[in-house]
Amino acid sequence: MLIEIDFNSDQALYIQLRNRIIMGIASNELQEGDVLPSVRQLAESIGINMHTVNKAYSVLKQEGFVKVDRRRGAVIAIDAARLENLEEMRGELKVILAKASCRNISRQEVHALIDEIYEGYGGV
Amino acid sequence: MLIEIDFNSDQALYIQLRNRIIMGIASNELQEGDVLPSVRQLAESIGINMHTVNKAYSVLKQEGFVKVDRRRGAVIAIDAARLENLEEMRGELKVILAKASCRNISRQEVHALIDEIYEGYGGV
DNA sequence: AGTTTGTTCTATAAATAATATAACAGAACA
């Protein structure tokens, strides 16, 4: 999977990395059981520090997207049974939709955008 | 309008403040022309520093949610003509929906959540 | 035996966030 990092972004590198991997899982570029590059490999190929990648992997582990196998490294393993999810998502959507509403972006437009994005994620 | 701040949140205080005000506008608690408390007043009532409130107001000004009148202070004035909006929203939604998709939250559930939230924002 | 894995520790530099104190010009008001 191709991982691009924007060094001019105001987002932390490890957050960008985490986001890319989560989106990779959603879009099926990464599947259950797939092995992520080692922290050293990925750091090398992107051109950032090992510890930055390690932090991204740690966050992904804590959020339930990967498990770490001593022998194989970081493996995609999704813990779908996370109850906080809906509430967490509600909080994030509240802000985004508030901005949309202020800017006269209609509910229909948002629904269309949702469908378009979900299309790229399996489509369920 | 009631503004609550979570001091235990990992979100910066000025971001929380900004978010609350944007949500206040979306939910019509704040309307075009309404005057926000002065930076000193609001800081006092919340129990934070004046500069933190000032930063929130500055961000809101730059994002096109308030204008600052020398005499009256910060006034709600929405600049709806911001073209970056949809693209900005797409980027944010991509991550949120990726997480949702990974956790088997269906497109229908997301649509329902959108409707529920939009309900509180005028409903258009 | 040697390599690679994630992990941990210590350390440093830069950026960000929050606080504090002070001062300024413009406007409102008595």
Added chain:
DNA sequence: TGTTCTGTTATATTATTTATAGAACAAACT
């Protein structure tokens, strides 16, 4: 006119976060 309030600006300090670096560890694979 003098006082008060407005956002704004400047300087400074502290704490936290982010990213880097080098070193070392046990576990597992070749």
